[in-house]
Amino acid sequence: MTQTPRGFDPTNVPPTQPEAFGAPDAGEGSGAASPAAGTDLVPGTPAAATAAGRGEGPAAGAPPTPAPDPERQVTRAGMVWAAVASALVVLILLIAFILQNQEYVQVKFFGLEGSVPLGIALLIAAVGGGVLVAIAGAARIIQLRVAARRSRATR
Incomplete structure (x- = not known):
């Protein structure tokens, strides 16, 4: 062509x-x-x-694109509904994963020892990783807000 x-x-x-x-x-x-x-x-x-x-x-x-249908506008309530529906699907998949991994495993962490179901141990590890990512993200957001406030004050 x-x-x-x-x-x-x-x-x-x-x-x-x-x-x-x-x-x-x-x-x-x-x-x-x-x-x-x-x-x-x-x-x-x-x-x-x-x-x-x-x-x-x-x-x-x-x-260049057709005008959006006025009856199908994206609203905050619609976005919240979609987020909740997605979270429920993920939660159902997580519950199925935990239920299928009920074998007890030996876990050691900083001198602590215990026996926990595998699914629960992995869930705790994932939540811990999410908390670390949230802390890093919050620190970056605070850093950007301080920089924006300083740039507004110098104008």
């Missing part, structure tokens, strides 16, 4: 190129298929982009 060069105007083909648009010996009156000013252009094609740049064709005044 060939690409159309940028700035190429398909309606302004010099007469010295009779094989324009793949039609051999396409003259002025041969009836060969070539785009004209009033033809429909497929949006997203180079010809449509060129026509849109000149202010011609159907893509000239059309928005």
Whole structure:
């Protein structure tokens, strides 16, 4: 597939190129298929982009994406519902994992020793890792807020 060069105007083909648009010996009156000013252009094609740049064709005044349906707007309540639904799915998968891994394992941590179900031990380890990530994230957020406050004070 060939690409159309940028700035190429398909309606302004010099007469010295009779094989324009793949039609051999396409003259002025041969009836060969070539785009004209009033033809429909497929949006997203180079010809449509060129026509849109000149202010011609159907893509000239059309928005690049369709307007969102006013009945389906994203709301905070909808986002919270989606987050809760996702969390419930993850929680169900976590419960299934813990129930399937009930074998007791020996755990040692800084001199403490004990026997715990494998699923619970892994859950405790994952929660501990999450707490460490949350602490690092909170420290970074505080650092950015202090820097933003200082930059506002110097203005």
